[in-house]
Amino acid sequence: MIRKPTHPGTVFLEDVMKPLGLTITDTAQMLGVSRKTLSEFVNEKASLSPEMALRISKATNTSPESWLNMQQKLTLWNASQNAPTNVIPFPVPDIMEG
Amino acid sequence: MIRKPTHPGTVFLEDVMKPLGLTITDTAQMLGVSRKTLSEFVNEKASLSPEMALRISKATNTSPESWLNMQQKLTLWNASQNAPTNVIPFPVPDIMEG
DNA sequence: GATGTTGACACCCATAACGTTACAGGTTAC
DNA sequence: GTAACCTGTAACGTTATGGGTGTCAACATC
Numbered sequence A, B: 001m002i003r004k005p006t007h008p009g010t011v012f013l014e015d016v017m018k019p020l021g022l023t024i025t026d027t028a029q030m031l032g033v034s035r036k037t038l039s040e041f042v043n044e045k046a047s048l049s050p051e052m053a054l055r056i057s058k059a060t061n062t063s064p065e066s067w068l069n070m071q072q073k074l075t076l077w078n079a080s081q082n083a084p085t086n087v088i089p090f091p092v093p094d095i096m097e098g
Numbered sequence C: 001g002a003t004g005t006t007g008a009c010a011c012c013c014a015t016a017a018c019g020t021t022a023c024a025g026g027t028t029a030c
Numbered sequence D: 001g002t003a004a005c006c007t008g009t010a011a012c013g014t015t016a017t018g019g020g021t022g023t024c025a026a027c028a029t030c
Helices: A008-020 A024-031 A035-042 A050-060 A064-081 B008-020 B024-031 B035-042 B050-060 B064-081
Strands: none
Touching: A008 A035, A008 A050, A008 A064, A024 A035, A024 A050, A050 A064, A050 B064, A064 B050, A064 B064, B008 B035, B008 B050, B008 B064, B024 B035, B024 B050, B050 B064
């Protein structure tokens, strides 16, 4: 994975809120979260929590997995930037090698 | 989703550690984590962190996504058991309805 | 210029992963 | 029976993070 995956909050802002003309205040209320929670999410200050994914999926009639997958790609990319190096590979059974 | 997805720690224990005859103590050292961290993971006391997914993928030559997907399914299932109800669906543009 | 709205942020709290240390119970070997 | 393991877990601290409340500057509207 070369490029940093797009933050799901950005996608939510650009592809959902903006086209619908929704403000952060209104959207937060419809999602049932505080302004701060949504603001940090769409400004990439917070990652997508499973509960938030459920709220977004309910509000937009989409699957929570599609949103969580975006977050997972980003989280994994971030973790890969500082990947652990002190890992010793397990011994592989001979039957699996060929 | 009806059944509770299997915890990735259980899969790791049953499908990786047991077939290879690895102990928790040895495995923890090879993964570069403490014995407690691995013990809690395989006993379903802790969820799979992205960093742990990277360690396991390195040690077993598998993809971190395959492990994280297990955790995501479980996390989403858990969240769904107590799904938010105060979510107001967004107004849908007419063009999207048909 | 007073009022109301919006959004970014500081402050506080709860949760969780992780490490270290220590302890108790279980197994196996000698 | 005792020594050497392996295991689960409690207790402690550290760090990170999601969330709510409250504050305040920016902006619009009248």
